[in-house]
Amino acid sequence: FISTVDVLVMGSNTYAKVLSFGTWPYEVPVIVLSQRDLSVPNELSDKITISKEAPEDLVQRLSAEGNQRLYIDGASVIQSFLSKGLITDMTITVVPVLIGEGISLFGHTEQDIELEHVSSKAYDFGFTQIKYLVK
Structure with a gap:
């Protein structure tokens, strides 16, 4: 999946969580959206x-730079x-983990957002990936 991505865009909470893993897992460029000043480790x-x-400004800029596929991560x-x-x-x-609290992935939306199922894949280690088009 990640090989199809030009740029990963995430929020500050997701960024903090990924930093806590110790080893940075991404080779693609990452943009962290935050209204706070955040630091980036030198390495x-x-x-x-x-x-x-x-x-919308970020998407416009990244598109103008030739980026076509963005991976958006983090609930907010x-x-x-x-x-x-x-x-x-x-x-x-x-x-396959039921969490007791946290930020809802989609939160409140102003209107229903219809999705079209594209594919589903179950993995032996328990994850299931579902792909949708947004109508």
């Missing part, structure tokens, strides 16, 4: 950019991109 300064851009960031109609398709990975 990752060529892989991570912090941005305060609005989703996903919600903001969905509300602006900036997501064309979704790959949702279901992990």
Whole structure:
């Protein structure tokens, strides 16, 4: 999946979580959307950019730079991109853990968002990936 991605866009909470893993798992460029000032470890300064851009401005800039496939990660960031109609398709990975609290992935939406099922794949280790087009 990640080999199809030009740029990964995530929020500050997701960024903090991924940093806590110890080893940075992404080779693609990462943009962290945050209104706060965040620091980037020196060894990752060529892989991570912090941005305060609005989703539509970011998409416009990245498109102008030739990026076609963005991976949007983090509940709040996903919600903001969905509300602006900036997501064309979704790959949702279901992990077999019921969590008691946290940020709802899609939160409140102003209207229903219709999806068209493309494919589903179950993995032996328990994950299921479901692909949809946003209508």
